[in-house]
Amino acid sequence: MTETTRRTATGREQGDAKREDRKINLGQRMMFMSIFVSLGALFIGTWVLYYFYHTSYTEKTADYLKAFVERHARDIDTYLTARVRNIKMETAIYSVDQFRESGALRTKLDKLQSVYPGVFDDLGLIDPGGTQVAYAGPYKLVEANYATADWFRQAVERENFVSDVFLGIRRIPHFIVTSRISADGKPWLLRATVNFTAFNQLVKAIHVGETGAAFIINRKGEFQTERRSDIAVEPAVLSLLAKDRQPGFNARYVEHEGGDGEDDYVFVSAPLKGGDWILVFQQSKNDALVNLYNARFIAIAISLLGTLGIVFTVVVLSNRMQRTIVQAEETQEVMEKQMVETGKLAAIGELAAGIAHEINNPVAIMVESAGWCQDLMKFRDFTEEKNVKEIEESLTEIVLQGRRCKDITHKLLSFARRTDPRTSPVDLYDLLTEIISLSVQKARLGNIRIDKEFDEGLPKVTASPTELQQVVLNLLNNAIDATHVDHGHIVVRAHAEADSVVIDVQDNGDGIPPANLARIFEPFYTTKPVGKGTGLGLAICFGVVNKMGGEITVESELNVGTTFHVRIPVTPKED
Numbered sequence: 001m002t003e004t005t006r007r008t009a010t011g012r013e014q015g016d017a018k019r020e021d022r023k024i025n026l027g028q029r030m031m032f033m034s035i036f037v038s039l040g041a042l043f044i045g046t047w048v049l050y051y052f053y054h055t056s057y058t059e060k061t062a063d064y065l066k067a068f069v070e071r072h073a074r075d076i077d078t079y080l081t082a083r084v085r086n087i088k089m090e091t092a093i094y095s096v097d098q099f100r101e102s103g104a105l106r107t108k109l110d111k112l113q114s115v116y117p118g119v120f121d122d123l124g125l126i127d128p129g130g131t132q133v134a135y136a137g138p139y140k141l142v143e144a145n146y147a148t149a150d151w152f153r154q155a156v157e158r159e160n161f162v163s164d165v166f167l168g169i170r171r172i173p174h175f176i177v178t179s180r181i182s183a184d185g186k187p188w189l190l191r192a193t194v195n196f197t198a199f200n201q202l203v204k205a206i207h208v209g210e211t212g213a214a215f216i217i218n219r220k221g222e223f224q225t226e227r228r229s230d231i232a233v234e235p236a237v238l239s240l241l242a243k244d245r246q247p248g249f250n251a252r253y254v255e256h257e258g259g260d261g262e263d264d265y266v267f268v269s270a271p272l273k274g275g276d277w278i279l280v281f282q283q284s285k286n287d288a289l290v291n292l293y294n295a296r297f298i299a300i301a302i303s304l305l306g307t308l309g310i311v312f313t314v315v316v317l318s319n320r321m322q323r324t325i326v327q328a329e330e331t332q333e334v335m336e337k338q339m340v341e342t343g344k345l346a347a348i349g350e351l352a353a354g355i356a357h358e359i360n361n362p363v364a365i366m367v368e369s370a371g372w373c374q375d376l377m378k379f380r381d382f383t384e385e386k387n388v389k390e391i392e393e394s395l396t397e398i399v400l401q402g403r404r405c406k407d408i409t410h411k412l413l414s415f416a417r418r419t420d421p422r423t424s425p426v427d428l429y430d431l432l433t434e435i436i437s438l439s440v441q442k443a444r445l446g447n448i449r450i451d452k453e454f455d456e457g458l459p460k461v462t463a464s465p466t467e468l469q470q471v472v473l474n475l476l477n478n479a480i481d482a483t484h485v486d487h488g489h490i491v492v493r494a495h496a497e498a499d500s501v502v503i504d505v506q507d508n509g510d511g512i513p514p515a516n517l518a519r520i521f522e523p524f525y526t527t528k529p530v531g532k533g534t535g536l537g538l539a540i541c542f543g544v545v546n547k548m549g550g551e552i553t554v555e556s557e558l559n560v561g562t563t564f565h566v567r568i569p570v571t572p573k574e575d
Helices: 003-093 096-100 104-115 150-155 196-204 235-242 290-379 385-416 428-445 465-482 537-547
Strands: 120-126 132-136 160-162 175-183 186-194 213-218 252-256 265-272 277-284 424-426 448-454 461-463 488-497 500-507 551-557 561-569
Touching (some): 003 104, 003 175, 003 186, 003 196, 003 213, 003 277, 003 290, 096 104, 096 120, 096 132, 096 175, 104 120, 104 132, 150 160, 150 186, 186 196, 213 235, 235 252, 235 265, 235 277, 290 385, 290 428, 290 465, 290 537, 424 465, 428 448, 428 465, 428 488, 428 500, 461 465, 461 561, 465 488, 465 500, 465 537, 465 561, 537 551, 537 561
Parallel strands (some): 448 488
Antiparallel strands (some): 120 132, 120 186, 160 175, 175 186, 213 277, 252 265, 424 461, 488 500, 500 561
């Protein structure tokens, strides 16, 4: 295999590989773009729906929990108010002296416990100095002095009072309710201890879900109910919940993020006991929003299934569409090849007259020389030195003209071979010179001169030689047809410019009307008389040059001439 053949084969393989890569890249781009757009729309739609559902569900959950806690806060307030009224009713009916009578408090405590079972633990009467002068209950608290106790100082200043939870003398958590009695202008107190266990059960009954539980704190953040093991809350959260709690405030919803490995919680708080106590409801966020998280899990599962469905559908449709496009491209390539071949036949036809004239002359000379040889051999003694010399000269002329015919037919056959779109390095100087030598025969018939102006050192371009031949020949044929003036002149120029080579074909013909310039590259558009042109020449030039990654432009002026500029990149552009 010669070097030229190997180079051509390599060019063909590279061209086939590029076309195959282009098809694969086209399919991949279609598939990735379809998947990106479809999944983008799916994810955005899912995210928007989930966002609004999350916001709506969270707000509704918060509203529900706030209403839930407010209702229970009102219930507890009602419970405490009822206990205060129980004691106040006693002080409204009886005097201090009647409470001090022996066994009077025991009788009243028994009555209260029988009417309100499990509510009151004991009952005591405290004089203005803080000494409990009468007592009924399980402890020995007669003569106990509460003068220094905080609850006593607060109770004597109010008509009715509910204390915070404190240990007191009995050293167990409890709280009391008091009612003030005025005797001789001095404040006495009727004190009752509320059953702390029953009160805790009342608060403990407030629960929602698996983790929702309630407790009560005071304005200092101190627990006013039993601190259960299932309630874990940070002191900072307690301080936050205890702040800014005033009577009449609505419940407040707070989300608290736990640390690493800890659950997030929601807290809902509502004031009670005139704002001195805060009812706090605590629940794990996962528990409170369990339905939302279930919906999120379902949405994720649906999205994943949708994603798989989209990917599967896109891959199948992309492959099918890719095959359709490839078939369409192959059909288009076949049509383009057929059009190029048709154009080539038309160009050869236009050359035929010039070629025939060019071949006719040497053939006539050959016939005349051969006839002269026959005459010499027939009528003269061809053995004479003069005759032998004439015969040798005639034979030399026959050989010379025969070679001339051979060159002409060789060039014509070279051009007439089947168009091959595969690329290889092309020497533009040789290619242009060969095409001009073919066209010069036709130009000579019209008394037209063709000159060439090529820059030295023209770089080789990577292109299809047969397609490039046809482009130049079409432009030359058009230039010859357009040049009707006497002493017509066509100039073919070629020069390098940046990373391209520019070929100009200039004539001094009739020029192209401006109205026709926009249509000259349309297939089957021609201004030539019927039978003189197919209208494919410039369309083929336009398609071939664009396929090479180049461009073809035209400048024309009526009665001055036309110049076609063909710019071809030295290295074809990648698809």
